[in-house]
Amino acid sequence: MKKNTIREESLDYHSKFPAGKIKITPTKNYNNQKYLSLAYSPGVAEPCKEIAKDFNKVYKYTSKGNLVAVITNGSAVLGLGNIGALASKPVMEGKSLLFKIFSGIDVFDIEINESNPEKFIEIVKSISPTFGGINLEDIKAPEAFEIEKRLKKDLDIPVMHDDQDGTAIISGAALLNAIDYVKKDIRNIKMIVNGAGAAAISCTRIYKKLGVNPNNILMFDSKGLLHDSRNDLNKEKKEFSIDIFMPFQKLEEAIINADVFIGLSTGGVLTNDMLKNMAKNPIVFAMANPDPEIEYNLAKKIRPDVIIATGRSDYPNQVNNVLGFPYIFRGALDVQASIINDEMKLAAVYAIASLAKEPVPEQVNIVYNKKNISFGKEYIIPKPFDNRLITHVTPAVAKAAIKTGVARNIISNWKVYKESLLDRMGYENKILRMIQNRARTNPKKVIFCDGEEYNILKSIQILNEEGIIHSPIILGNKKRIKDLISKNKLDVKFTIVDPEEEKNKYRVEHYAKILWKRRNRKGLTLHESKIRMKNNDYFGSMMLDQKEADLLITGYSRNFSLSIRPILKIIGKKNNNYKVFGMIILLTKRGPLFLADTAVIPNPTSEELAKIALMTSSLVKKFDIDPNIAMLSFKNFSSNSDLETSSKVSKTVSFLHKNYPNLIVDGEIQPDFALNEFLLASKFPFSKLVKKQTNIFIFPNLESSNLTYKFIRGLGEIQTIGPIMIGIKKPAHVMQMQSNIEEIINLTTIAVIDAQIRND
Numbered sequence: 001m002k003k004n005t006i007r008e009e010s011l012d013y014h015s016k017f018p019a020g021k022i023k024i025t026p027t028k029n030y031n032n033q034k035y036l037s038l039a040y041s042p043g044v045a046e047p048c049k050e051i052a053k054d055f056n057k058v059y060k061y062t063s064k065g066n067l068v069a070v071i072t073n074g075s076a077v078l079g080l081g082n083i084g085a086l087a088s089k090p091v092m093e094g095k096s097l098l099f100k101i102f103s104g105i106d107v108f109d110i111e112i113n114e115s116n117p118e119k120f121i122e123i124v125k126s127i128s129p130t131f132g133g134i135n136l137e138d139i140k141a142p143e144a145f146e147i148e149k150r151l152k153k154d155l156d157i158p159v160m161h162d163d164q165d166g167t168a169i170i171s172g173a174a175l176l177n178a179i180d181y182v183k184k185d186i187r188n189i190k191m192i193v194n195g196a197g198a199a200a201i202s203c204t205r206i207y208k209k210l211g212v213n214p215n216n217i218l219m220f221d222s223k224g225l226l227h228d229s230r231n232d233l234n235k236e237k238k239e240f241s242i243d244i245f246m247p248f249q250k251l252e253e254a255i256i257n258a259d260v261f262i263g264l265s266t267g268g269v270l271t272n273d274m275l276k277n278m279a280k281n282p283i284v285f286a287m288a289n290p291d292p293e294i295e296y297n298l299a300k301k302i303r304p305d306v307i308i309a310t311g312r313s314d315y316p317n318q319v320n321n322v323l324g325f326p327y328i329f330r331g332a333l334d335v336q337a338s339i340i341n342d343e344m345k346l347a348a349v350y351a352i353a354s355l356a357k358e359p360v361p362e363q364v365n366i367v368y369n370k371k372n373i374s375f376g377k378e379y380i381i382p383k384p385f386d387n388r389l390i391t392h393v394t395p396a397v398a399k400a401a402i403k404t405g406v407a408r409n410i411i412s413n414w415k416v417y418k419e420s421l422l423d424r425m426g427y428e429n430k431i432l433r434m435i436q437n438r439a440r441t442n443p444k445k446v447i448f449c450d451g452e453e454y455n456i457l458k459s460i461q462i463l464n465e466e467g468i469i470h471s472p473i474i475l476g477n478k479k480r481i482k483d484l485i486s487k488n489k490l491d492v493k494f495t496i497v498d499p500e501e502e503k504n505k506y507r508v509e510h511y512a513k514i515l516w517k518r519r520n521r522k523g524l525t526l527h528e529s530k531i532r533m534k535n536n537d538y539f540g541s542m543m544l545d546q547k548e549a550d551l552l553i554t555g556y557s558r559n560f561s562l563s564i565r566p567i568l569k570i571i572g573k574k575n576n577n578y579k580v581f582g583m584i585i586l587l588t589k590r591g592p593l594f595l596a597d598t599a600v601i602p603n604p605t606s607e608e609l610a611k612i613a614l615m616t617s618s619l620v621k622k623f624d625i626d627p628n629i630a631m632l633s634f635k636n637f638s639s640n641s642d643l644e645t646s647s648k649v650s651k652t653v654s655f656l657h658k659n660y661p662n663l664i665v666d667g668e669i670q671p672d673f674a675l676n677e678f679l680l681a682s683k684f685p686f687s688k689l690v691k692k693q694t695n696i697f698i699f700p701n702l703e704s705s706n707l708t709y710k711f712i713r714g715l716g717e718i719q720t721i722g723p724i725m726i727g728i729k730k731p732a733h734v735m736q737m738q739s740n741i742e743e744i745i746n747l748t749t750i751a752v753i754d755a756q757i758r759n760d
């Protein structure tokens with residue numbers, strides 16, 4: 001992308017209404033006088049009096065325990081230098097955004113127009129009671145060291161300078177894994193550190209704690225090697241000054257046979273010859289931004305054996321502080337720690353390093369447009385959008401705080417705590433976890449009809465690993481499937497069945513006879529039956545019918561009508577009292593929403609609509625959710641009986657009210673009214689849905705439901721599951737064509753629960 005395009009897009013992004021990137025939103029009800037009197041006068045006096053009696057209750061009655069200050073004076077903004085407090089505000093808002101989206105922490109960004117360290121410290125101390133923690137940002141060295149040191153000493157809340165400590169923690173994790181990968185001993189490596197500012201000093205301190213021998217570290221600043229004969233070194237630089245005679249003073253001399261190069265300096269300083277002269281399997285952390293000490297692709301070309309990390313997101317192994325600070329502060333806040341000590345930082349290092357060695361979830365592969373991310377030279381630290389960071393790093397930090405005695409709040413049930421951390425990632429994720437946990441209690445044997453597709457095979461691998469399915473059966477050409485597995489290095493355990501393979505000839509004939517006997521009076525010949533049985537959907541449906549598996553998943557490579565036809569002809573519906581239809585689940589912040597029918601019946605009658613509503617309600621109850629049903633129409637409680645849709649829906653509602661008086665159902669109603677309880681109550685206070693949260697939406701015809709669902713799916717902002725087939729005799733489900741891996745996994749998980757419910 002051209003620089004002028006980036007400039008224009010960035011300015012437009014930041015200036016769109018509302019300007020900036022963060023805002024404050026209420027967390028309590030406020031929509032009437034009673035709530036306002038509780039929020040402010042006179043009700044607010046009560047928590048004030050409680051806090052005055054016991055200061056620790058501030059964590060109970062206010063947002064302090066989830067509020068961090070991001071504070072700067074703008075004296076050392078990354079890539080921009082000393083631009084001052086006001087100009088640094090967009091950066092601090094950005095940092096605030098990262099806190100919120102990655103760990104659920106609220107933030108006030110505070111830009112202080114003060115360069116005097118003493119005055120700066122006093123200002124921060126005076127506002128500190130507001131916050132549960134303080135994140136210092138973009139303050140120049142050496143003042144940054146003194147400011148952080150003093151605030152840590154004088155305040156009883158966590159304080160961290162992320163430019164220093166964050167980079168140290170993330171690069172420390174990367175260093176551990178890089179050294180482990182090349183099978184070297186951290187105690188014996190020779191390390192060159194180019195740069196002696198705040199970040200370099202903090203990083204090297206962490207490296208020493210991780211086991212690097214101080215005598216094997218050579219640090220350079222802009223004037224050369226740090227050694228005792230120099231009289232221009234500050235207190236921090238002297239810590240890494242060499243006190244023995246060195247025959248060289250230049251970087252190009254010192255780097256010969258070095259195992260590790262740490263760059264926190266300027267772009268391009270590491271030359272081709274320097275890299276060539278490093279030891280076997282060199283480790284290079286070129287963390288200058290935006291231009292690293294050596295360009296990634298150039299380094300790989302010069303030394304194919306190099307492991308290189310940078311600060312850039314467009315290359316592998318990005319040393320990104322977002323891997324650390326949201327989760328470190330999350331853990332510190334949750335135990336009400338008085339400080340972020342070295343033990344808590346090291347706990348974060350080891351947790352991050354450990355996570356990189358675990359199998360990578362498919363969701364992460366999808367975000368980064370990769371197929372199989374795994375531990376190695378191009379993956380020594382986790383990716384920022386790995387949701388597991390919050391459950392790995394945060395508890396590690398919290399445990400270290402408790403162990404070292406700096407925690408006021410002690411966590412005893414770590415399993416419950418981890419669940420609460422995941423809840424911060426959004427209610428929709430909580431629903432998915434509940435569904436997955438239910439499925440794992442009794443995994444099922446599944447037939448997948450589209451075995452020659454990468455997305456299917458990858459989904460099977462994940463479902464197997466998660467313990468949601470067992471002994472999967474894949475239908476398709478054996479050679480093509482195995483080639484696909486080999487090409488993509490998949491680890492899939494399954495049985496391949498190819499209906500067209502010679503060894504399955506007698507099985508095909510056996511299945512064909514069963515189908516023929518059932519449908520010969522419908523005009524089906526035995527010859528036609530044999531031809532159909534060589535089709536994966538027909539063969540798979542018969543396997544399920546003959547109890548060779550627990551459920552069937554199909555639809556990836558063929559349109560819905562072609563995929564559902566074999567299921568209906570071979571398996572059929574439960575009985576004549578049932579209708580076969582499709583239901584979609586939308587995972588939203590307000591909870592799951594159930595849409596029906598989205599797949600089968602083009603223009604259902606009033607009787608069919610009633611059956612769809614009742615069957616959907618019955619299924620939703622089995623998820624331990626109270627069904628509240630809206631019968632949708634383009635009119636609200638219309639008296640115009642000449643309109644076919646309104647008349648049909650109105651007739652359905654009358655029937656349900658009369659015959660199922662305890663069922664919470666109403667209509668005909670428009671979806672915006674059904675979703676807005678205040679709007680509904682004000683306009684139609686008589687409705688059964690008033691003061692209920694509508695969660696089931698029955699559409700008057702297939703056209704309206706399918707368009708609605710496709711529109712929502714196309715936006716990509718809400719996770720969808722389905723369509724889930726209801727009314728079929730056995731659990732057989734048809735996905736959307738070309739479903740992504742996440743959609744396949746979610747549908748299969750629900751299908752497993754469907755199979756479980758049928759066996760209860």
